[in-house]
Each structure stands twice: as structure tokens, then as C-alpha cells.
Amino acid sequence: MWKNYFKIALRNLLKHKLHTGINLIGLSIALGVGILIFFFVQFELSFDSFHPESEKIYRIQSHELVDGEMIESFSSPMIVESTFREEFPQIEKITGYITAGVQAKLPDESKENQSFSLVHPDFLEMFGFELIQGDISQQLKDKYEIVITEATAEKYFGSENPIGKSISLKMGEDFQEYRVSGLLKDIPANSSIQFEILMPIANMDFFSDPEGMTSWYSVWGQNIAKLRNPEDVNVIHERMDAVMKSALGEDYAQGEFYFTFHPIAGMHFSESQGDGGLETTRKSLLWILSGIAFLVLLIACINFTTMAIGRATTRAKEVGVRKTMGANYSQLTFQFLTEAFLITLVSAIVGVILAELLLPTFNTLFEKQLDLNYGLAQIAILIGLVLLITALAGAYPAFYLSSMRPIRVLKGSLSIRFGKQNLRKGLVGFQFFISFLLIAATLIMVNQMNTIRNYDLGFDTDQVLVIDIPDVPSTSFVTSLKESFQEADTYQKALAARSEVASAGITVGTYGDQAFWEVAFPLEDGSQFNFYVNFIGGDYLDALGLEIVDGRALNPQIGADSSAFLINEAFAEAFNWEDPTQELLPNTRFAPHQIVGVVKDFHHASLYQPIEPILFAKTPEAVFSGISNLMIRSNTNPRVLVKASSSDFDAFKAALEQEWNRVFPGESFEFTFLDESVESQYRADERLGKMVFIASCIAILIASMGLLAMVALSIAGRTKEIGIRKVLGASGWSISWMFGKEYLLITLAGLLISLPLSIYLMQSWIEQFAVKAWPSWISFTLLGFGGIGFTLLIVYLQSFRATQVNPVKTLKDE
Incomplete structure (x- = not known):
């Protein structure tokens, strides 16, 4: 019996090669993407689970109240x-x-x-x-x-x-x-x-x-x-206040400084800024990718279902004959499910091959080292996908066809036309809806990332190199920073004398959300003024093309302006200073100092963050004397920023390396490009955008194959009608429009639902940026016309070819 099920299923699949081929290609591509994504999600969710008794291991997180805001860090x-x-x-x-x-x-x-x-x-x-x-x-x-x-x-x-x-x-x-x-x-x-x-x-x-x-x-x-015992974490949290009161003594204030314990299982998915510098993954990314994989698989399953229903007239006679010969409902259902299982199984095998071929590209895109190992978890995922798709793609056709009454079928009274099948219309419309939703999301993401990429940050990044200066170890943080700056100054002066170098500056922070140091000092009303600080030297402003809008720059000479500050416009605006060069920082704890100039606002952090108050100084002593809070999340060593004077990069690099070997003999020479640091801030969203784009392309490909097959099935069932209409004088274009308007309405429905929904769904994603831009209405309009044109093109090519057949041939064919 089992052998017969598979033999008949294989025979039916080979008999209808076009439909089998479309289903096979669609399911294989969808499964290839699905396998890759689901294996990736399983790998990410397995992080840190290999530790014995991992449920007992906790990371300790600090909580500190600063100016009414609770700062949390691991x-x-x-x-x-x-x-x-x-x-x-x-x-x-x-x-x-x-x-x-x-x-x-x-x-x-x-x-x-x-x-x-x-x-x-x-x-x-x-x-x-x-x-x-x-x-x-x-x-x-x-x-x-x-x-x-x-x-x-x-x-x-x-x-x-x-x-x-x-x-x-x-x-x-x-x-x-x-x-x-x-x-x-x-x-x-x-x-x-x-x-x-x-x-x-x-x-x-x-x-x-x-x-x-x-x-x-x-x-x-x-x-x-x-x-x-994992349950002991509650006891620890309850006793934390008493322990902190004993440890801090007079500095203790209830609820202002304490620690909590967090399971190591959440370590890989931490979204806290103070994550200890670990490589983490946003859990939301995993659900987004899983959703994309499921939608692509769903489109392929819809193709299978709609084509199976489209072939119902042909298969109905088979059902009628088999039922009169004694076949029962369960046997017929199992027969159709066997067909779905066979094509899904073959697609899964092809999908695994595709996943292996796409793996290097996927790893490059997401900067991962995913390896498709086929352990118990992976085998379970494969079996689950095969069974799920068999059920999704084959269940309705199996139950629908198996329930047909043989008398109606054999009398020829069963009519299955596309125009009367709301289910098929709904399924095809749902395919369009998913495809347009993914395309619209891609349009929104591409437009936003292009806005970010072309946005004027307020400083130059072209041909600017960043060179880390070797650390000068010391048990004193300030001494180490000061001596490292002296080393950096020697190298900067050597570079500034070279003709290949346009300008060279020294900095601690370069670019990024955690590049500049976060500091604060108390105001008279007891609140804290939070700002960012960067220690600079040499021709820092020239190297980045920063503009002075008031006053002057810091004197680059060693010892000069050691107690002077530069601020940005946002800093001056925070205190409503009309002439900042005549002001002092509003806190008597600061050593005597002078604000010598104001830098035009620029984005020192990524465009996820608004422009914040920034202070520039040459030495840490001038700043540290007055601040009450310091948070360092990144590099503490100075770096030299070097801007090339020409496009001859080889000569430029050689000059840098030559001076490096002279100033730092035996030290390895390494550099990065500033524009790469800028781009790296948006890498996660760039990767997500590319993934959505790829998914939308796959969705369009699979949906278009399904649409092509559906139109062919619809036309095949109405060839005599086409012949009669031609004999009565209908033109080829009018007949094509008869078919096209049905699909046009479905396309319009998919567009009208998907476009507003895409804007709603992408709202939270785009709101994370301080600088944001939605696509214009023209872009959405062009997307709509493109979708309509694509649908009509497929329909008209198929239907117009059918109208060119001699009606005599179709009418005499019985």
C-alpha cells in the first residue's frame, strides 16, 4: 500500500512537469533561505547554554542614579x-x-x-x-x-x-x-x-x-x-541595600547605587550600553529574520495550494473514479499529502544544497561564523520544516479534493473557475500583499540609510586615517594618558612636517556612540549637567575640517592652553551664553580656566543620537578637578588623525610608516580609515536592510512564478470561451483585459493594504534615528505603478498568446 501511494504520487508529479517544476523551484528557494535563517536563529539562541549549570550563573549589573536618571551597566x-x-x-x-x-x-x-x-x-x-x-x-x-x-x-x-x-x-x-x-x-x-x-x-x-x-x-x-541555587537571587536582591549601606558608609543613599544579578542566558542579547564590550545580537533581529523566512515559505506554500486547486477539475475525475472503485476519504487524503511530502522532501534536499552555497554570503553579510552542522537540533529543524510545509501546502488540496462527491464529478457538473474561487483570489492577493510589504519596507530602509550615508556630519572623513598610539603603562590613569599624549605629540609633529600630510591632530575619541567620554558636574540647583569630553592636540580641528564660529582654537604647543577649553554650540546653548569666551563653567570646583572658542556643532556620535554638549581640553587635570561623574566606554589611549595632502595613498602610507618606525621602533604600525568607523555604526541596520531586500526579491520571484502558473491554469480552463469570444468579434486586447482586470483588482488590494501597513510597521525602526527621512509620495506611487505594471505584463503576455490561437482549433477540440 505504501509503495503504491509513492508510486502514484511520483507519477502525478512527473505528468505535470510545469506545475511540479514551479513548486519545486519555489519551495527549494524558500527552504534554502528558511534553513539558513532558522539554523542561524537556533545558533544564536544556543549562546552560553553549553556551560554546566548555566541557570546558576549570573552577571552583576550596576545601577547608579545620576541627575535623576538611572545609569545601568554590566x-x-x-x-x-x-x-x-x-x-x-x-x-x-x-x-x-x-x-x-x-x-x-x-x-x-x-x-x-x-x-x-x-x-x-x-x-x-x-x-x-x-x-x-x-x-x-x-x-x-x-x-x-x-x-x-x-x-x-x-x-x-x-x-x-x-x-x-x-x-x-x-x-x-x-x-x-x-x-x-x-x-x-x-x-x-x-x-x-x-x-x-x-x-x-x-x-x-x-x-x-x-x-x-x-x-x-x-x-x-x-x-x-x-x-x-538560582532562587537565591531574590534573597541577594533583598539584602543588597543593607550590604551597600555597610560598604559605602556616609556615601550611601538608598536606591541611588546598587547591584542586581542577571542570568547569563541573556548575556548575548544584552541591549544595555554598558554591556562590557561584548559582541551581542538584538533579539528583535532574530524574530524579524524568522518572520521573513516564514513569509517566504508561506508564499511558496500558497503557490502549491493555488495550483493544486487550479488543477482540481482535472484531479476531480481521478477522485471520482477512485471513489467509485472503493477508495475512502482517508486514503485519498493520504495520497495527496504524499504528493506534497515528496515534493517538499526533494525541495528540502535542494534547499540544503542552496543553504550551503549561500552560507559564505550570509556569514559575510551578518559578520558571523555560522557553520551548518547537522546535529540533533538541526535535524529536528529540517524535519519540522518538511512536516510544516507538507501540512501548509498540501492540507487544503488534500482535504478539498478528497471530499468531492463522485456523482457530481463524473456527471461533469463540477465547475471550478478562477473568477468564482474566492479562496484562490485571497491566496494570490495575500502573496501580492507580502511581496509589496517587503518591497515597501526595503524602500523605506534604503531611503533612510541613503539619508544617513549622505548626511553632512559636520566634519571631513575622506582620506583621514586613524592611528593608535602605543600605551604608556602606569598605575595612574591620568599619568598614563598624559605620557601617551606626549608620545602622540612627538609623532604628530613628525607627520605635520611631511609634504604628504595635509594636517595631523591628536584625539582620544574618534567617532561613535561610545567614543567620547561621558561626564557631569553639579549645578547650583543640585542637578547634574551632563556632557561629553574629548582630549585633543595638534591640528585636530584642521584634520577633521571643524569650524570655529567664535573665538579661537586651542594652542597646539605643549604647555600652552593647558587649562583652556573649547566647547560646541550645543554646550553654549545649554547655558544661553551670548559670548561664551567671556564665561566660566558654572561650578567652583573647576580649576581656573578659560573658554577660548566655540566649535560649530557636528555629530561626534552616530545619527541614532542627537547632538549633545561637548567640551574639548588638552589635559585631563583641567576637567577632572570639577566633574562628579565619569563614564568611559571606549578607548583611553590617544590616537593620531592624519589627513592626506594628495590622492597618492601609497606615498602617504609610506610616509606615515617611516615616521612611525623612527618614533616607535619595534612597534607594529596599524591604522584604520575614519570613514569606515562612521559606516560601522550603521552596519547592523545596513545588514537588516540587505536581508529584507533579498527576501523581497525572493518573494517576488516565487510569487511571479505562482502568478504565471495561475494565469496559465485560468486560461487553459477557458480556451473555448476565448474561441467563442473571438468568433463573435472580440479583440485580443479586450480578451486580455478580461483576465487582467481580475488580477489588477487583486494587485490593487495588496498595494492598498501593504503600503500603509509598511509605514506603520517601520515607524518604530525609523524612530530610533535622530536624523530620519521617509520616502516621498512619488516613490510609493512609482512602487504602486511598478507592481501593477509587473502583474499586467505577466497576465497580458500569457493571455495575448492564447488569443492568437485559431478559434477553429479550440472549438473543435473536445
């Missing part, structure tokens, strides 16, 4: 580890996690930057990172012993056993030898915590003084705890 003070370990017996293990980077010597004696993570001994026992060599209970206890991954071991030692060997790292002013005591298997791709080297937290003395390591207001990396 970065927290180092003292949290020792205090919470002592105060909360509910904590089984706890570790700090601080990322840093220094220079390392490679086997060939060359130097390169090496990142590492500073952690407590509990780290490896808390997480599921696999230790290949070494005793886990003895790791991270000796200050000068480290644990490395396989990839790091290969980089430094090749195929040799790394245990007992040493890596030379520049800690402070000198290189220190660190002995390898443990070897870890490479970190899984679905781990939020990624590192190459683990180093004992005791090495923090190279980066901070004792005060910084014990201060509640000095933030270093993250703290992560493992609880004895």
Missing part, C-alpha cells in the same frame, strides 16, 4: 568580588572578568598586540571551557602563570607542547615572562565570553593603583557569580 568595580563573596553566602563562586591588551613577543622576535582576560581562580570552575592539559584546581593562582587556548598555543609554539613554556608580555614598562600552566580547547563560537589568554587578576597592579582597585566608583570590567 561593568562594575573590582571590589564587588571580595565584598559579595564575603557578604552573600548564596554565592558559590565569583570572578571578575577584565579584558586588556599589551604587546607580546612572537617566536621570530617581532611584536604584536595581544589581548588577554584577567580573572579570579574560580573562573574555570564556573564555566564549561574544556581544559585539555593542566590541573583545573591549580590554575590562575600564581601571578605569572597563564592559561591559553589551542589557537594561541599554535601561534606562539607551533605544534610543540606549550605546558611549561613562556610567553613574553609587556606589563608596565618591561616585558614579563608568563609560564603556560594550562591549555584550553578553543572557545566555542556560541560563547559570549571570548578570549585567547587567561591571566590571574593579581596582574591588575600593572594597570591600576590600590585605590582604583578598592574604590566603589572605579569601574573595571565585569563581575560574574555562580549561585548555589
Whole structure:
């Protein structure tokens, strides 16, 4: 019996090659996209689930009330580890996690930057990172012993056993030898915590003084705890006020500074600004991509359903004969479902091949390292997709055709015409609706991103290079910054003397949402004035083409204007200053200073953010004396911005590298382009826009194939009518219009519903930008005419060809 089901199903599919081919192509493309997206979503949702007892692991988030606003961050003070370990017996293990980077010597004696993570001994026992060599209970206890991954071991030692060997790292002013005591298997791709080297937290003395390591207001990396029982988190939160009151003493104010615990399961999907610098994914992106995959699959399923109903007249006779021969309802239903299952199964196989072919493009688009591994979860997804599509695509035709009454069918009284089938009209209309919805969303996203791309930021990015200056280690943050600036000044002056360089400036912040430092100082009314600060030197304004609208620039000479400030227009407007150069910052805590000039407003952050008050200074001492709050979320080392004087980039680069080797011998020369930093701020939305565009193209392709097949079926069922109309004098264009107007109405319905809905759905997406622009009504009008024209073109080409057939031939054919 089973064999017969498959044999008959295969025979029917091969008999109707056009319809089978259209279904196969549509489902294969849809499944290829669906497999890729659903595997990606499953991979993203699996992040950090490999840790044993992961439900007990929590990240510690800090909450600080600043000027009436609660600032939340997953970065927290180092003292949290020792205090919470002592105060909360509910904590089984706890570790700090601080990322840093220094220079390392490679086997060939060359130097390169090496990142590492500073952690407590509990780290490896808390997480599921696999230790290949070494005793886990003895790791991270000796200050000068480290644990490395396989990839790091290969980089430094090749195929040799790394245990007992040493890596030379520049800690402070000198290189220190660190002995390898443990070897870890490479970190899984679905781990939020990624590192190459683990180093004992005791090495923090190279980066901070004792005060910084014990201060509640000095933030270093993250703290992560493992609880004895997940339910204990409520007990910890209840006791938090008492613990903070004991720890802060006179500085304690209820509800103004405290910590909460958050499951590590949400680590990869954190949307907090203070996410500890981790690579995260917005969960909304996963639901959007899943929705896109489902819509594409739905369009392909609709094709299958509408064509099956369109062929109902032909298949009805088959049903009638089989029922009179004794076939029952369930047997016929299973027969049609078998056909749907066969074509879905073949499409799934082709879809897997397509997914493998599209994988490199997908990884490039989303900057991921997704690998299509076929484990239990992936196999379950494939089986689920096959069964779901079999049900969606085959259920209605199976139940509909199987329920036909054989007497009506065999008497020839069954009539299935397109014009009378509201279900088919609705399904085709729904295809148009989805297609136009995706196209309209693409139009809105493309228009917005073009607006962002072409928007005048208020400064130049063309031919501007950003060069990181080597860190000058010091336990004093201010000393390290000051000495690094002196190194940067030496390099900047060397570049400024070169003919290949138009201008060169020094800066701490370059461009981005977290580039400039966030600071605040108290006003007389007790409120906090929040603004951003950047430390600059050299020809910073010239390098970026920034304009002075009042006063003058800071003197680039060392020692000059050390207590002077530059501000932007937004800063001056915040205090309603008519002549800012005659004003002082309204707080007596600031050292004597002078505001020497006002810079024309520009966007230092991405266009998601409005322009905020900015202050520029040459030295941190002048600013730090008066501020009450400091938040550093990005780079703390100075960088040199260099603008080329000509289009000869090779000569420009050679000049930069030559001066670098003279000023910083032995240091690796690296640079980035400023315009790339600008573009990177919008990469997530650019990727989403491309994905929606690709989905809309696939939706149009599948829908157009379905429309082509539907028109062919409709015309095939009305050939005699066409012949009669021609004999009675109807023109080919009038007959084509007879078919076209039905589809035209469906197209218009899809447009009228999809366009307003796309605007509504995209409202929240576009509102995230400080600079926004909707497409003009002309763009939507052209989209509408394009959709109508595309539909009519397909219909008219098919119907006009049918009108060219000699009516004598169609009328005598029985």
C-alpha cells in the first residue's frame, strides 16, 4: 500500500512537469533561505547554554542614579568580588572578568598586540571551557602563570607542547615572562565570553593603583557569580541595600547605587550600553529574520495550494473514479499529502544544497561564523520544516479534493473557475500583499540609510586615517594618558612636517556612540549637567575640517592652553551664553580656566543620537578637578588623525610608516580609515536592510512564478470561451483585459493594504534615528505603478498568446 501511494504520487508529479517544476523551484528557494535563517536563529539562541549549570550563573549589573536618571551597566568595580563573596553566602563562586591588551613577543622576535582576560581562580570552575592539559584546581593562582587556548598555543609554539613554556608580555614598562600552566580547547563560537589568554587578576597592579582597585566608583570590567541555587537571587536582591549601606558608609543613599544579578542566558542579547564590550545580537533581529523566512515559505506554500486547486477539475475525475472503485476519504487524503511530502522532501534536499552555497554570503553579510552542522537540533529543524510545509501546502488540496462527491464529478457538473474561487483570489492577493510589504519596507530602509550615508556630519572623513598610539603603562590613569599624549605629540609633529600630510591632530575619541567620554558636574540647583569630553592636540580641528564660529582654537604647543577649553554650540546653548569666551563653567570646583572658542556643532556620535554638549581640553587635570561623574566606554589611549595632502595613498602610507618606525621602533604600525568607523555604526541596520531586500526579491520571484502558473491554469480552463469570444468579434486586447482586470483588482488590494501597513510597521525602526527621512509620495506611487505594471505584463503576455490561437482549433477540440 505504501509503495503504491509513492508510486502514484511520483507519477502525478512527473505528468505535470510545469506545475511540479514551479513548486519545486519555489519551495527549494524558500527552504534554502528558511534553513539558513532558522539554523542561524537556533545558533544564536544556543549562546552560553553549553556551560554546566548555566541557570546558576549570573552577571552583576550596576545601577547608579545620576541627575535623576538611572545609569545601568554590566561593568562594575573590582571590589564587588571580595565584598559579595564575603557578604552573600548564596554565592558559590565569583570572578571578575577584565579584558586588556599589551604587546607580546612572537617566536621570530617581532611584536604584536595581544589581548588577554584577567580573572579570579574560580573562573574555570564556573564555566564549561574544556581544559585539555593542566590541573583545573591549580590554575590562575600564581601571578605569572597563564592559561591559553589551542589557537594561541599554535601561534606562539607551533605544534610543540606549550605546558611549561613562556610567553613574553609587556606589563608596565618591561616585558614579563608568563609560564603556560594550562591549555584550553578553543572557545566555542556560541560563547559570549571570548578570549585567547587567561591571566590571574593579581596582574591588575600593572594597570591600576590600590585605590582604583578598592574604590566603589572605579569601574573595571565585569563581575560574574555562580549561585548555589538560582532562587537565591531574590534573597541577594533583598539584602543588597543593607550590604551597600555597610560598604559605602556616609556615601550611601538608598536606591541611588546598587547591584542586581542577571542570568547569563541573556548575556548575548544584552541591549544595555554598558554591556562590557561584548559582541551581542538584538533579539528583535532574530524574530524579524524568522518572520521573513516564514513569509517566504508561506508564499511558496500558497503557490502549491493555488495550483493544486487550479488543477482540481482535472484531479476531480481521478477522485471520482477512485471513489467509485472503493477508495475512502482517508486514503485519498493520504495520497495527496504524499504528493506534497515528496515534493517538499526533494525541495528540502535542494534547499540544503542552496543553504550551503549561500552560507559564505550570509556569514559575510551578518559578520558571523555560522557553520551548518547537522546535529540533533538541526535535524529536528529540517524535519519540522518538511512536516510544516507538507501540512501548509498540501492540507487544503488534500482535504478539498478528497471530499468531492463522485456523482457530481463524473456527471461533469463540477465547475471550478478562477473568477468564482474566492479562496484562490485571497491566496494570490495575500502573496501580492507580502511581496509589496517587503518591497515597501526595503524602500523605506534604503531611503533612510541613503539619508544617513549622505548626511553632512559636520566634519571631513575622506582620506583621514586613524592611528593608535602605543600605551604608556602606569598605575595612574591620568599619568598614563598624559605620557601617551606626549608620545602622540612627538609623532604628530613628525607627520605635520611631511609634504604628504595635509594636517595631523591628536584625539582620544574618534567617532561613535561610545567614543567620547561621558561626564557631569553639579549645578547650583543640585542637578547634574551632563556632557561629553574629548582630549585633543595638534591640528585636530584642521584634520577633521571643524569650524570655529567664535573665538579661537586651542594652542597646539605643549604647555600652552593647558587649562583652556573649547566647547560646541550645543554646550553654549545649554547655558544661553551670548559670548561664551567671556564665561566660566558654572561650578567652583573647576580649576581656573578659560573658554577660548566655540566649535560649530557636528555629530561626534552616530545619527541614532542627537547632538549633545561637548567640551574639548588638552589635559585631563583641567576637567577632572570639577566633574562628579565619569563614564568611559571606549578607548583611553590617544590616537593620531592624519589627513592626506594628495590622492597618492601609497606615498602617504609610506610616509606615515617611516615616521612611525623612527618614533616607535619595534612597534607594529596599524591604522584604520575614519570613514569606515562612521559606516560601522550603521552596519547592523545596513545588514537588516540587505536581508529584507533579498527576501523581497525572493518573494517576488516565487510569487511571479505562482502568478504565471495561475494565469496559465485560468486560461487553459477557458480556451473555448476565448474561441467563442473571438468568433463573435472580440479583440485580443479586450480578451486580455478580461483576465487582467481580475488580477489588477487583486494587485490593487495588496498595494492598498501593504503600503500603509509598511509605514506603520517601520515607524518604530525609523524612530530610533535622530536624523530620519521617509520616502516621498512619488516613490510609493512609482512602487504602486511598478507592481501593477509587473502583474499586467505577466497576465497580458500569457493571455495575448492564447488569443492568437485559431478559434477553429479550440472549438473543435473536445
